[in-house]
Amino acid sequence: MSSWLDYTINGLIVGNVYALVAVGLALIFGVSRLINFAQGSIYLVGAYIGWVAVVQLHTPLPLTIIVVAAAAALVGLVIERFGLRPLQNSVRIAPLLATIGISFVLDQLVMLTFSPNPRALPSQLPDVRFQVGGGTIGPLDLLIAGVGLTSALLLFVFLRYSKLGWAVRAASQDRDAAMQMGVDVNRVNQAVFGIAAALGGVSGMLVGMYYNQIDTAMSLQATLKGVVAEVVGGAGNVPGAVIGSLLLGLVESYGVAVFGTSYRNLFAFLLLVVVLVLRPNGLFASARQAPPEPLTGTFIAPSRPLRIPRWALLAAAAIFALLPLLPVSFYVLQTLINAWLLGMLALSLTLVAGTIGQVSLGHAALLAIGAYTSALLSLSAAVPVGLAIIAGGLMSAALGTILISPSFRLRGHYVSIATLAIGEIVSLVILNWESVTRGPIGISGIPPLSLFGYDLVSPASIYWFSFAVMVALALLQARLLGSHLGRSFRAIRDDDIAARAYGLSLNRYKSLAFIFGGFAAGVSGGIAAHLYSYINHETFNTQQSILALTVVILGGLGNVVGAVVGSVALVGLPELFRIAAEYRILIYGIVLLLLVRFRPQGLLGTI
Amino acid sequence: MTTPEPLLALSGINTFYGQAQVHFDLSVTVGRGHIVCLLGGNASGKSTTMKIILGLVKPRSGDVTFDGASLLGLTTPQIVRRGIASVPEARRLFADMSVRENILMGAFVRNDRDAVAQDLDKMLTLFPKLGQRLSQRAGSLSGGEQQMVAMARALMSRPRMIVMDEPTMGLSPLYVDRVLELIRTINLDGVSVFMVEQNASLALEIAHEAYVLQTGRIVLSGPARALKDDPRVRDAYLGGSEAA
Ligand SMILES: Nc1ncnc2c1ncn2[C@@H]1O[C@H](COP(=O)(O)OP(=O)(O)O)[C@@H](O)[C@H]1O
Ligand SMILES: [Mg+2]
Numbered sequence: 001m002s003s004w005l006d007y008t009i010n011g012l013i014v015g016n017v018y019a020l021v022a023v024g025l026a027l028i029f030g031v032s033r034l035i036n037f038a039q040g041s042i043y044l045v046g047a048y049i050g051w052v053a054v055v056q057l058h059t060p061l062p063l064t065i066i067v068v069a070a071a072a073a074l075v076g077l078v079i080e081r082f083g084l085r086p087l088q089n090s091v092r093i094a095p096l097l098a099t100i101g102i103s104f105v106l107d108q109l110v111m112l113t114f115s116p117n118p119r120a121l122p123s124q125l126p127d128v129r130f131q132v133g134g135g136t137i138g139p140l141d142l143l144i145a146g147v148g149l150t151s152a153l154l155l156f157v158f159l160r161y162s163k164l165g166w167a168v169r170a171a172s173q174d175r176d177a178a179m180q181m182g183v184d185v186n187r188v189n190q191a192v193f194g195i196a197a198a199l200g201g202v203s204g205m206l207v208g209m210y211y212n213q214i215d216t217a218m219s220l221q222a223t224l225k226g227v228v229a230e231v232v233g234g235a236g237n238v239p240g241a242v243i244g245s246l247l248l249g250l251v252e253s254y255g256v257a258v259f260g261t262s263y264r265n266l267f268a269f270l271l272l273v274v275v276l277v278l279r280p281n282g283l284f285a286s287a288r289q290a291p292p293e294p295l296t297g298t299f300i301a302p303s304r305p306l307r308i309p310r311w312a313l314l315a316a317a318a319i320f321a322l323l324p325l326l327p328v329s330f331y332v333l334q335t336l337i338n339a340w341l342l343g344m345l346a347l348s349l350t351l352v353a354g355t356i357g358q359v360s361l362g363h364a365a366l367l368a369i370g371a372y373t374s375a376l377l378s379l380s381a382a383v384p385v386g387l388a389i390i391a392g393g394l395m396s397a398a399l400g401t402i403l404i405s406p407s408f409r410l411r412g413h414y415v416s417i418a419t420l421a422i423g424e425i426v427s428l429v430i431l432n433w434e435s436v437t438r439g440p441i442g443i444s445g446i447p448p449l450s451l452f453g454y455d456l457v458s459p460a461s462i463y464w465f466s467f468a469v470m471v472a473l474a475l476l477q478a479r480l481l482g483s484h485l486g487r488s489f490r491a492i493r494d495d496d497i498a499a500r501a502y503g504l505s506l507n508r509y510k511s512l513a514f515i516f517g518g519f520a521a522g523v524s525g526g527i528a529a530h531l532y533s534y535i536n537h538e539t540f541n542t543q544q545s546i547l548a549l550t551v552v553i554l555g556g557l558g559n560v561v562g563a564v565v566g567s568v569a570l571v572g573l574p575e576l577f578r579i580a581a582e583y584r585i586l587i588y589g590i591v592l593l594l595l596v597r598f599r600p601q602g603l604l605g606t607i
Numbered sequence: 608m609t610t611p612e613p614l615l616a617l618s619g620i621n622t623f624y625g626q627a628q629v630h631f632d633l634s635v636t637v638g639r640g641h642i643v644c645l646l647g648g649n650a651s652g653k654s655t656t657m658k659i660i661l662g663l664v665k666p667r668s669g670d671v672t673f674d675g676a677s678l679l680g681l682t683t684p685q686i687v688r689r690g691i692a693s694v695p696e697a698r699r700l701f702a703d704m705s706v707r708e709n710i711l712m713g714a715f716v717r718n719d720r721d722a723v724a725q726d727l728d729k730m731l732t733l734f735p736k737l738g739q740r741l742s743q744r745a746g747s748l749s750g751g752e753q754q755m756v757a758m759a760r761a762l763m764s765r766p767r768m769i770v771m772d773e774p775t776m777g778l779s780p781l782y783v784d785r786v787l788e789l790i791r792t793i794n795l796d797g798v799s800v801f802m803v804e805q806n807a808s809l810a811l812e813i814a815h816e817a818y819v820l821q822t823g824r825i826v827l828s829g830p831a832r833a834l835k836d837d838p839r840v841r842d843a844y845l846g847g848s849e850a851a
Contacts, residue, residue, distance in 0.1 A: 168714050170701050177699040180661055182716035182764070242658070510707035 005135030007257045008250065008416065013141050014564060015249025016148035017210070019081060020203035021226030022156065022233065022241035024196025030172030030236035031185075031192050035413050037099040039200050040223030041106035046072045047208040047218060050112055051121050057404060061124050065202060067145070072201020073194040076107075086187065087596060096413060097596045100361075100546060102419060103219065104336040104589030111216045112582060118215035119210035144206050151199055152242065159238075164191050165547025172236060200226075204368070220542055221265070224424065227417055228272040234282025242280070266428040276418050277406040279296035305605035308561055320467060324460035331575075333459040337531070339571040340466040344524035345544070346551040346563035347473055348517035353479060354558030354606060355515040355550065357493030360416045362423020363521060363548050365403075368430060368540040370396040370522025371529035372437060375446045377531070385450045389526035396522020399515040408510050411496070430537040442536025449530045466527055473520045478560045480516065481607065490558070490607075543585060550592045556602030565603060614639045614768055614799050615660065615691075616824070620669035622655055622823075629655050630666065631823045635801075637768065642790065642800040644810040646773075646832065648818035653803040654696050656820070657772045661693055662686045673768075688716050691765035694774055698757040702746030706737060709745045709756050713763030723763070730759040734787070749784030758789060762798075770794065771802040775809060787813050811835045 021039055028036045031471040039555065042540050049071045053059040059067060087094045125143065129136040159165040164187070171188045179185055208214035248268060275283065278499035294302065324333060345367060353359045374392030377383040383391065403426070407418035430437045437443070449456040449465060456462050480486055488509055489498045496506055512520025529535050551570050555562025570591070574584050595602065613636035616711040622630040630650045647653045658664040660671060664665060664681045671678045678686050687693075693714065700709050710730055714723045725754045734755045740748060745756055754774060759768050774790070775783045783806075791813050794800050806812035809819055811831045819827040827839060834840050 004749045166708065166712060169704060170715075173701040173703055174699050176663060177695060177701065178686060179663070179683040180693045180695060180699075181712045181760070182684045184682070198679075500671065 003134040004257070005081060005133050007253045009132075009135050009141065011135055011250035011253030012246060013144050013210070014145050014253065015229075015246035017203050017207050018225050018229045018248055019148055019242045020151060020199045020206075022229035022245045023151075023238055024199045025226050025230040026233070026236055026238045026241035027168070027172075027192045027197050030231065030238070031168060031175070031188055032084075032095065033236075033413075034084075034095045035230075035235075035417065036196070036229060036314040037223055038083075038103040038106060038521070039226055040219040040221065041103040041110075041173065042072050042197045043204035043207075043222040043226075044214075044216060044279075045075055045106060045242070046109055047121065047214040048114055049201065050205030050208055051114075051119055051214060054122060054124065055119075061143075064084040064205070065512035068201050069198040071555070072204075075201070076193040076195075076197020077155065077190060077199070077395045079134045080189050083593070084193075085189070090596070091600055094413070094596050094600055096359070096416065097549075098593060099400040100521070100549070101560035101589045101592035101596065103223065104546065104598075105593065107216055107219045108582075108586035108589060110219075110312040112586070114216075116216050118213050120212050121205070121214050122212060123209035125209075140210060143209065147202060147206060149447040151202075155195070155238070156165060158195075168192060169309070188418070207302035214502040224265075224420065225268060227294075228268050228308055228421070231280075231414075231417065232275045233273060233282055234284050237284060240282055240284045242571055243284070246371065247283075247332070262428075264431055265424065266432065269428070271423045273406070273418060276410060276414060276421075280410060280414060288359055303556070303601035303605040305556060305559055305562075305607045308604070319469060321464070324463050330448040330459050333463045335572055335575045336568070337459070337463050337466050338498065339568045340463075340470040341524050341528055341531075342373065342548065342551060342571055343470045343564045343567035344473055344520050344527075345548045347470070347477055348519075348521040348550040348562065348569050349548045350555065350558055350560065351477060351481075351489075351520075352517040352554060353511055354556075355486065355493065356489040356510060356515070358419070359508065359547065359549070360419040361416045361545055362419040362421070362426070363543070364542065364544040366396045366518050366521035367402045367525030367528065367544065368426055368535075369399050369534050370525030371519075371540065372430065372443070373522070374526030375443050375529040375535060376436070378447050379443065379445065380532040384453075384529055385447055386452065389530070392526030392529075393522035396525065397515045397518035400415040400518035401511050404514055405511065408507050420542070420545075423542065427537050427541070437537070440536065441541075442533040442534060443529075446529050446533045446535070448525065467530070469527065473523070474564060476559050477516070477520070481558075481560065485509075485512065516571070546592075547588055548587055550588050550595075551602075552602075553595050554602055556606050559602065559604045562602055562604040569603075613637060614641065615801060616670075616672045617656070617659065618670050618672075620656075620659060620666045620671070622652070622659060622664065622666045624655075629823050630659075630669075632667070632818075632840070633823070633825060635818055635825070635828075637799055637800075637801045640794070640799055641799075641815040642794050642796060642813055644814035644817040645801070645820055646805070646807045646810060646817055648805065650822075651820045652823045653805075654772055655695070655818060657696070657770050657803055658746070660686075660691065660770055676828060677702040684716075687764065690764075690767035692767065692769045693759035694757045694761050696772035697776070698750075698753045698754055700745040700756055700760075702744065702775060705742050706748070706756055707741040708820075709753045710759045710763055712735075713760035714765055717727070718785065726763055726765070732789070733792070734759050735764075750782050751778050754778060754782065754786055755789075758786070758793075762793065766798060768799040768801065771800065773803055773805060775806055783809060807840060808835075811840075843851045 021043055024037055025039055028034055046068050050064055050068045053064045053067050064113060079102055082093050083098050087098055095480045105400055123140050125139040129138045141431055142456060159169055167183040167188050168191060171185055175185060229245035230241045232247060233240030251271055252264050252267050256264050349360060349363050370392035374388040377388040377391055378385050403422050407415060410418055431440055448543040456465055488504055491504055492504060500506055525540060551566035552563055554569060555566030575588060615637040617635045618634060620630045620633040645653055645656060654665055659666055662681055664679060671691055701712060710727060715725055736752060737755055775788050790800055800831060811834060814831040817831045818825050818833045
């Protein structure tokens with residue numbers, strides 16, 4: 001039985017760790033108005049470099065810290081120089097997507113190098129605990145607190161007394177004005193990325209020591225926690241990020257004390273959504289401060305979409321429809337079924353992210369809602385599978401729209417953060433709401449696909465079914481985009497202020513987009529549930545959200561045909577070349593990076 | 608009398624934002640030691656001219672030379688190091704930094720610490736009001752005081768030329784006079800000035816030459832004295848647009 005003091009100490013220590021991540025995010029946001037989604041990957045890299053240093057090189061602790069900080073800083077510098085600097089003049093969504101791609105590449109490289117299995121990271125510190133009041137504190141706690149305080153002090157001195165530090169502060173307040181004082185913004189970016197990466201890397205190492213375990217799942221969690229702390233403290237506000245981190249640590253620790261460990265993240269993301277909705281500038285923003293507006297305006301690369309003649313589309317559809325009649329292997333059909341399911345998700349995302357400009361990073365949650373609804377209805381209420389899938393689509397449309405609606409007033413980056421958090425919340429609710437979702441056990445024995453009482457078991461019938469559903473959704477969406485509604489969507493994307501001035505109700509149109517998109521994604525999830533026969537809270541994860549985003553960018557944002565082509569390409573090509581599963585995510589990350597850099601309008605062009 | 612060799616010359620500038628053309632074959636010169644004023648109404652392309660000089664926007668064609676050398680291939684910080692300082696539109700101070708830090712930011716390109724400290728003292732004699740405000744947040748100052756800080760900040764780099772974007776905009780009449788007087792003082796110290804203004808009557812008081820910009824084209828130019836009496840200028844600017 002731990003005391004409250006213990007929970008407080010734990011909260012502050014964990015908060016300290018978050019602070020090391022969040023301060024870096026705040027520095028980068030301040031200078032570049034960019035949320036660095038690769039921050040958690042650097043944290044992961046730091047943890048593994050720490051492991052190499054401690055376990056293989058047997059470095060003493062102070063040296064370990066220096067090695068980790070230096071190596072992580074180097075990674076940060078490389079990211080800035082080769083990943084982001086070339087994008088300076090691109091559309092504003094580009095750097096955000098690039099950091100996502102970089103994060104996938106780094107995580108996968110770590111996983112391929114060290115295997116996904118967890119490893120122990122011993123702290124080399126004596127295992128004693130001192131009695132403090134009613135709680136206890138150990139040497140590692142003191143180390144973490146010490147590193148936190150020292151970093152804060154060093155950072156303060158740097159920002160306050162060094163020339164480069166002044167440049168960082170000036171650039172984060174007014175980039176153009178700083179340039180007019182002779183500040184070289186590239187050097188400032190370099191400094192900021194180096195510092196952020198060093199702090200992030202050390203943070204990852206400390207966390208590894210704290211739990212005496214590191215694994216590759218740490219990355220996304222760290223990014224999310226850092227972002228939560230940073231946004232709570234006010235994006236770009238460095239002291240705010242520290243306070244936000246400590247607050248987050250305490251909220252989580254007390255939440256765990258009252259409700260149990262599996263609620264930890266739920267509290268973090270709820271805190272984020274509440275802050276985003278009520279005080280998007282953070283808890284400490286003064287009223288007169290202009291809201292930091294990252295990434296508004298031309299968010300999507302404008303381009304002339306490729307016109308594909310109708311006969312070509314019809315011919316392609318006919319070939320794919322007749323495919324099961326040809327002597328093709330089961331394996332080919334299986335692959336294409338996956339492509340059609342991903343295609344439905346991509347249709348949904350290309351509408352939401354491309355057509356109306358809300359770049360969602362939590363789209364897999366819509367799959368999960370559809371899948372659980374359909375699975376539970378058919379299992380517990382004996383609803384026919386066909387109807388259950390439709391119900392899954394409707395539930396996903398309704399619930400997805402309701403969940404996102406408080407965030408409708410957010411723009412640009414903030415939409416991405418909010419959707420990411422909501423996606424995590426959905427997954428955590430599924431994990432914790434055991435009476436309905438069966439919690440961590442998941443749902444097994446989901447009945448197979450069936451239509452009007454006939455089970456669809458042959459690969460060909462499943463293929464036709466999923467293909468038909470996807471084509472129907474695509475046709476519907478194409479109709480929609482050609483209508484007045486589609487034009488209103490794009491008007492909102494291109495300039496929401498002007499759109500509002502013309503009298504368009506943003507909330508209504510955003511709702512419509514999410515309802516339609518939610519339905520398509522929910523149907524895809526529903527079909528998947530009956531195909532897999534087993535699902536749990538991790539079946540539909542952030543990797544799929546990002547895969548869908550890559551598909552959509554590959555095809556061209558907003559482009560219906562592009563979404564389908566992108567799905568076939570990203571699912572099919574790795575199969576065609578027989579690329580081992582563990583390399584696929586790496587390839588997706590690289591594809592995303594290359595697209596952002598060289599062809600932001602995708603293969604078929606944005607619409 | 609011979610006109611001095613120009614310090615700054617823009618020649619044949621055509622600028623675009625996307626499809627929209629902002630400058631049409633724009634040519635402007637600023638003689639050494641002169642105050643040159645670019646007049647024009649709203650959205651005529653004045654601020655964009657400033658940004659072209661500072662390298663914040665690149666023209667599609669034409670050239671910008673400073674002291675005989677082209678600025679086009681240079682980045683903004685490099686241009687600043689050549690000796691051009693700026694007082695941007697709406698001042699653009701670093702709101703959360705102190706007044707002192709703002710002024711010292713102006714000396715960012717310099718490395719002579721002692722001389723910088725002396726120049727800071729000099730600024731305080733030139734702008735006595737700022738003395739008591741040094742540790743205050745720049746964002747908390749009044750518009751007029753902020754303009755003083757912006758001018759002090761620009762002078763701190765010991766520039767050969769200062770470009771100013773509507774330095775009197777939004778100021779009370781008292782401060783307007785003060786700013787114009789200061790511009791003259793700065794100029795007497797040998798700094799050339801290129802200023803962009805909507806307030807033609809005031810600007811023409813202190814300028815040597817002036818240009819009139821209308822939707823991206825120079826429609827009139829010449830000695831300020833002559834322009835002041837030009838009926839076309841009077842009609843277009845001295846009557847109508849004094850509202851601000
Ligand atoms: N960054 C920009 N992108 C697109 N158009 C711009 C941009 N900046 C200015 N403009 C347009 O260029 C024209 C000239 O602007 P500007 O140079 O600011 O004029 P002024 O300073 O004379 O008011 C205006 O029509 C303005 O809307
Ligand atoms: Mg202007």
